[in-house]
Amino acid sequence: MSVGVLARGEAAKCKRADFDAAARPGAGDRTVAEAALAAIRYADPAAFTTATAVARAMAAKRDDVMPVRDRVGIIAISADGPVEAMAAMNQAAREGSSSPIRFPASNAGSLAGLSSIGFTLRGPTLMLTTPPARGVPAGLLVARAFLERGVADYMFLATCAVPATGAIARCFLLGRAGDPIGDADLAWLAVGSP
DSSP states (O other), X not given: OOOEEEEEEEEESOOHHHHHHHHOTTOOOOHHHHHHHHHOOXXXXXXXXXXXXXXXXXXXXXXXXXXXXXXXXXXXXXXXXSHHHHHHHHHHHHTTOOXXXXXXXXXXXXXXXXXXXXXXXXXXXXXXXXXXXXXXHHHHHHHHHHHHTTSOXXXXXXXXXXXXXXXXXXXXXXXXXXXOOOHHHHHHHSTTOO
């Protein structure tokens, strides 16, 4: 069985409004996701940037993906993670307190979690905390296994880097068909690599 790239998405320096705009057009019934997102009072810009890249990758195949979202997973890869939320938690710890709003957002898994919440994806979810250049081959191997074994119908493979200029994320929507994955594709996905 061949696994390939069905679509791509890219985003930089996003906030909640950027994700909302990318996720809404033609999104269909998002009642459950909207309620879940309303409960999220804060998410790190890296998480919103990653979720926006996922939304943009989904856009071309939304009508295929959304009906089977129980069988759609995401693998996120980032060595940086949610740096703003981690810095806020670090500062709060130095001051002898913690923030119940920032605490869940400071977990690296929030880069995959926000997309899962925002689209009510219930397939396999994994966060690899490693540089994208190292993590993309491993993430692709795992995504292929989920697809080939029939554990998922679609997999998002997303990367995020947070240089001083702000978060940058890229994403593939992978499926059992699509364009073959070559070295140029892997290099593109390895955002933030030298």
